[in-house]
Amino acid sequence: MLSDLWPGLDLRHLAAFSAVARTRSFARAAETLGYTQPAVSQQIRALEKIVGQRLFDRSSGRAEATLTEAGAVLAAHVDALTARLAVARQDLRDLQRGEAGTIRVGAFQSALARILPHVLKRYRAERPAVQVEVIESNDDAPLLEQLKRGALDFAFALLPLDSDSLSHRELVQDEFLLVSKTGEGLPGRIRSVADLGEYPLIVHRSCRSAAALVSYLEARTGTPNIVFRSDDNAAVKEMVRAGLGVALLPELWMQLGGNEGLELTPLTGVVPSRTIVLAWRKDRLLTPAQEAFVNVTTAIVARPRLERVAS
Known part of the structure; x- marks a missing residue:
C-alpha cells in the first residue's frame, strides 16, 4: 500500500x-x-x-x-x-464525458496539411460531439515530449519511437524525392546514394527525418554538400528553381502543390523512406472516442500509395 x-x-x-x-x-x-x-x-x-x-x-x-x-x-x-x-486525471475526465470531450492531437507540417484534414472530415461525421484540438510543429520531437507529459492525446510522428512508453499505429511509408530544376536531366542518373554526392543539396533544417537523412548520407558518401537548409516549403522550391541546388524532400511534403518548373525523381531504394505513425502513451486507457480516432486515421491513411490519402 x-x-x-x-x-x-x-x-x-x-x-x-x-x-x-x-x-x-x-x-x-x-x-x-x-x-x-x-x-x-x-x-x-x-x-x-x-x-x-x-x-x-x-x-x-x-x-x-x-x-x-x-x-x-x-x-x-x-x-x-x-x-x-x-x-x-485526464483519463477520469474523458471517462466521465463519454462520447463528448476533447482530443488533443499534435501534427508536423506535412501530416497537418495532407493527412489530418481528411481524418477530421470523416471523424467529425462519426463523432460530431467530440472536439479535436490540433497543436502544430515543424518537428515531431516536441510533440512527442508533450505526448509523454500527457499534454497531448495523440501525435503524428516518425519512427523510431520510445517503444517502452509509446504505442503507435503505422500509417504511411513516405519516400524521399530528388527535386531538381526542370531541364537538368537528373531523372535516371541517380542510381545509388553515391550519385547524390555529386550535387549541392538543399534539405530541411529542424526535423528528425532530415537529421536521419543527413546522417545516412554522411555514413555512405562522406560530408554531403549542403548549400541551404530551410523548413519553408516555398523557400526550398525557389532555391531549386534558381538553380542553387537539388532538394531531398519527402513525397508527402511535395504533394502540397506548387511544383511547376520542378522535376521529381523517386529515391526508392537509394535512401530510406520515413515511416509516419500515429502515436499515444502506452499506459493510456483510450476512451471509445479516442479509439475511434485511431481507427478512422488508420482507415483513411494506411494506403499503399500516398496519392490515396484523400480518398
Missing part, C-alpha cells in the same frame, strides 16, 4: 518540493503555490524528515536553493509521478 512506502508522505510535501526545485527559490515557490514562505520551508523540512535525507542546499550566501544529489534523484521521480497523475 502507498501508506507503507513513506509513512506521513503527503502530496502537499511533493508540491512544495517540486515548486522549489523548479523555481530554485523558497520565496518564488511560495508565490507559485499561494503559500507563505515559512509554510513552504515547513513542508520541505517535513519531507526531508520523511525520506531521511537533505534535499536542498540552503548554505548561507547562496542566492538560490539548489538540489542535493538526493534531491535530484527524488525530483526525477516526482516529475514522473506528476505526469502519471496528469494522465490519470
Whole structure:
C-alpha cells in the first residue's frame, strides 16, 4: 500500500518540493503555490524528515536553493509521478464525458496539411460531439515530449519511437524525392546514394527525418554538400528553381502543390523512406472516442500509395 512506502508522505510535501526545485527559490515557490514562505520551508523540512535525507542546499550566501544529489534523484521521480497523475486525471475526465470531450492531437507540417484534414472530415461525421484540438510543429520531437507529459492525446510522428512508453499505429511509408530544376536531366542518373554526392543539396533544417537523412548520407558518401537548409516549403522550391541546388524532400511534403518548373525523381531504394505513425502513451486507457480516432486515421491513411490519402 502507498501508506507503507513513506509513512506521513503527503502530496502537499511533493508540491512544495517540486515548486522549489523548479523555481530554485523558497520565496518564488511560495508565490507559485499561494503559500507563505515559512509554510513552504515547513513542508520541505517535513519531507526531508520523511525520506531521511537533505534535499536542498540552503548554505548561507547562496542566492538560490539548489538540489542535493538526493534531491535530484527524488525530483526525477516526482516529475514522473506528476505526469502519471496528469494522465490519470485526464483519463477520469474523458471517462466521465463519454462520447463528448476533447482530443488533443499534435501534427508536423506535412501530416497537418495532407493527412489530418481528411481524418477530421470523416471523424467529425462519426463523432460530431467530440472536439479535436490540433497543436502544430515543424518537428515531431516536441510533440512527442508533450505526448509523454500527457499534454497531448495523440501525435503524428516518425519512427523510431520510445517503444517502452509509446504505442503507435503505422500509417504511411513516405519516400524521399530528388527535386531538381526542370531541364537538368537528373531523372535516371541517380542510381545509388553515391550519385547524390555529386550535387549541392538543399534539405530541411529542424526535423528528425532530415537529421536521419543527413546522417545516412554522411555514413555512405562522406560530408554531403549542403548549400541551404530551410523548413519553408516555398523557400526550398525557389532555391531549386534558381538553380542553387537539388532538394531531398519527402513525397508527402511535395504533394502540397506548387511544383511547376520542378522535376521529381523517386529515391526508392537509394535512401530510406520515413515511416509516419500515429502515436499515444502506452499506459493510456483510450476512451471509445479516442479509439475511434485511431481507427478512422488508420482507415483513411494506411494506403499503399500516398496519392490515396484523400480518398
